[in-house]
Amino acid sequence: GSTRITPSMLPLVALDQDAIDRIVATVPGGARNVQDIYPLAPLQEGILYHHLSAEQGDLYVLQTQFAFEDRERLEAFAQALQAVIDRHDILRTSVVWEGLASPVQVVWREAKLHLEEVRFDPTAGDAVTQLRQRFDPRQHRLDVGQAPLMRLAYGQDEANRRWVASLLFHHMALDHTALEVVQHEMQAHLLGETARLAETVPYRNYVAQARLGVTRQEHEAFFRDMLGDVDEPTLPFGLLDVQGQNHDIDEARQALAPALDLRLRQQARQAGVSVASLVHLAWAQVLGKVSGRQDVVFGTVLMGRMQGGEGADRALGMFINTLPLRVTLGQQGVRAGVKATHARLTALLGHEHASLALAQRCSAVAAPLPLFSALLNYRHSATGADAASTSAVQAWRGIQALEGEERTNYPLTLNVDDLGSGFSLTVLVAAGIGAQRVCGYVQAALETLVEALEQTPQVPLYRLPILPASEREQVLVGFNATQAEYPLEQTIHGLFEAQVQRTPESLAVLHRGQRLTYRELNERANRLAHYLRKQGVKPDSRVAICVERGLD
Known part of the structure; x- marks a missing residue:
C-alpha cells in the first residue's frame, strides 16, 4: 500500500531518496507496484556488464523452442508460465543502472509475460528455423529494464499443422537448476495441483547471503x-x-x-x-x-x-x-x-x-x-x-520441447x-x-x-x-607420410627460386591476414642471407633460431 519508497525500507542497498524516486519511475504503476529493491548478485553483475558492452545482440538471452498441437495448449502453457511468474520475485524483476553508483534490481508486484505473435513466410522454409533465426541472441536483445526478463514468441506452423513458440529468457533471472524448478511448477499448474507446491523462497535471501557473508x-x-x-x-x-x-x-x-x-x-x-x-x-x-x-x-x-x-x-x-x-x-x-x-x-x-x-x-x-x-x-x-511418469505425460500432453541452447561469453x-x-x-x-x-x-x-x-x-x-x-x-604417421619424388641434384632454396621465377606474384605465405608473394618472400630471404654472411655464416654453419610464429 506504500505510495512512496523510502531509504529505511531498503535494508540491502544504500540509496538516497532522489535515486529511489528515479528507480521507482521506471516501474509501471509506480511505488504501488514496487515490492523490493536490492543489489545484483555477483554473476548478475558480470552478465549485465556483457549486456551493456555488447555492440549487438546479447549472448545471455537464452531460448528454447516448443511445439503445440493446437492454440489451446499454447495458451495453457502461457498461463502456467504466468502462474510461476506470479509466484517468484526474480521473475518479476527488472534492472536499473543509469545514474546509479551500482546497478540494482527492482521487484515488481505484477509483471505480465510479453506475448508476441509471429507470422511465418511459407516460402522461407521451416517455421522453427525462422523463429530461431528471428530471435538469434547474436542480433536480438531483451530489455532488462522491463519485467519479466522473458517473452514468448509464437506462431502457427501451417505446414506441420501445429503452433510453435520460442521462450526467450535472460540468464540474469534463471540458471540451470532454476529452469528445472520452473518446469516442475508449470507441470503442477497444468495438472491443477498448485496447492501442493511449497512456499516460495525470495531471491533477496540469496542476495543478502552473498552481500553480508x-x-x-x-x-x-x-x-x-x-x-x-x-x-x-x-x-x-x-x-x-x-x-x-x-x-x-x-x-x-x-x-x-x-x-x-x-x-x-x-x-x-x-x-x-x-x-x-x-x-x-x-x-x-x-x-x-x-x-x-x-x-x-x-x-x-x-x-x-x-x-x-x-x-x-x-x-x-x-x-x-x-x-x-x-x-x-x-x-x-x-x-x-x-x-x-x-x-x-x-x-x-x-x-x-x-x-x-x-x-x-x-x-x-x-x-x-x-x-x-x-x-x-x-x-x-x-x-x-x-519425465516419463503418468502425471508428467498428462501435464505435457500436446506440448513438445524441441530444442534449446546455452551460451556464455x-x-x-x-x-x-x-x-x-x-x-x-x-x-x-x-x-x-x-x-x-x-x-x-x-x-x-x-x-x-x-x-x-x-x-x-x-x-x-x-x-x-x-x-x-x-x-x-x-x-x-599420417602427417609424416610425405614421401615424394625429389630431384636430388637440386637444393631446397634452388627449388624455391625456380618457383619464384614461375609464379612471382602467387601467394606464398598467409598468417593472420598478413600475406607475402613468392617474390616478396624471396626478397626477404635474400636480405637475411646477406645479413648472415656479414656475420660470418658459411655453408654448413649452424644458426640457432628463436622467433615467434609469424611471417618472420
Whole structure:
C-alpha cells in the first residue's frame, strides 16, 4: 500500500531518496507496484556488464523452442508460465543502472509475460528455423529494464499443422537448476495441483547471503594468495576474445562409456575426493596441453545454492557464479595433483559469492587481458526419469520441447552433466577449433588420469597424454607420410627460386591476414642471407633460431 519508497525500507542497498524516486519511475504503476529493491548478485553483475558492452545482440538471452498441437495448449502453457511468474520475485524483476553508483534490481508486484505473435513466410522454409533465426541472441536483445526478463514468441506452423513458440529468457533471472524448478511448477499448474507446491523462497535471501557473508577483505586475501603471482593468461588455442562478439560457436556432445564412469567414481572414493575434482584436473590437463602451460587458470561454475540458505534448492534466480581456479601441473604426481585440486576447489566454495572482477584484480595479469578464456561447468543433472511418469505425460500432453541452447561469453566451454550413473560432455568452442576434437581430448584425459591413479599414481602429471589414438596416429604417421619424388641434384632454396621465377606474384605465405608473394618472400630471404654472411655464416654453419610464429 506504500505510495512512496523510502531509504529505511531498503535494508540491502544504500540509496538516497532522489535515486529511489528515479528507480521507482521506471516501474509501471509506480511505488504501488514496487515490492523490493536490492543489489545484483555477483554473476548478475558480470552478465549485465556483457549486456551493456555488447555492440549487438546479447549472448545471455537464452531460448528454447516448443511445439503445440493446437492454440489451446499454447495458451495453457502461457498461463502456467504466468502462474510461476506470479509466484517468484526474480521473475518479476527488472534492472536499473543509469545514474546509479551500482546497478540494482527492482521487484515488481505484477509483471505480465510479453506475448508476441509471429507470422511465418511459407516460402522461407521451416517455421522453427525462422523463429530461431528471428530471435538469434547474436542480433536480438531483451530489455532488462522491463519485467519479466522473458517473452514468448509464437506462431502457427501451417505446414506441420501445429503452433510453435520460442521462450526467450535472460540468464540474469534463471540458471540451470532454476529452469528445472520452473518446469516442475508449470507441470503442477497444468495438472491443477498448485496447492501442493511449497512456499516460495525470495531471491533477496540469496542476495543478502552473498552481500553480508564473507567480507570483501577475506575474498581479496584468498584470491591474492591463489592468483597473486599469475602474470600470464591461460588462452587455450590462443583464444583471447572473452566478450563473445566475434566468434561463431561449434557444439558437440559425447557420453562417457559406462566402464569409464565406474572407474572414475571408484578412484574418487579411494582418493577421498569428489568426481568433480577429477574432472577439473582432467580439464586442466587439456588446457595445459593446448595453451602450452603447466600452470593453468580457468573459470569454474559454482552452484551458489550450498550457502544460499534454507529452501535454496527450490528457489528461482541466478545462484551460480563463475570464479577462477588455478591448477598446477608439471612435475607434480597424479595422486598429489588430485588431492591439491580437490583442496583448492573446497577452499573456493567458501568464497562462492565473491565477484569475478574482484578475483581477477587479485592476479598480476594486466587489464585489459583476461585471466582465462575457458570455462568448466560441472553440474548434477536429473536423469529425466520423472519425465516419463503418468502425471508428467498428462501435464505435457500436446506440448513438445524441441530444442534449446546455452551460451556464455567464453570461446571455450565444457559442460559436464553428472547423471548419477553416467556422464555427458558438451563442448562449445569458437568455430575452426573443432568441438568434437575437444570432446576427444577430454575423454582421453579422463582415461589416462584414471589409468594413472589405478597403476602409477606417482607419475608426473605432465607425462599424461590427451591425444585420442586416432589423432595420435594422424600426427605421428599420417602427417609424416610425405614421401615424394625429389630431384636430388637440386637444393631446397634452388627449388624455391625456380618457383619464384614461375609464379612471382602467387601467394606464398598467409598468417593472420598478413600475406607475402613468392617474390616478396624471396626478397626477404635474400636480405637475411646477406645479413648472415656479414656475420660470418658459411655453408654448413649452424644458426640457432628463436622467433615467434609469424611471417618472420
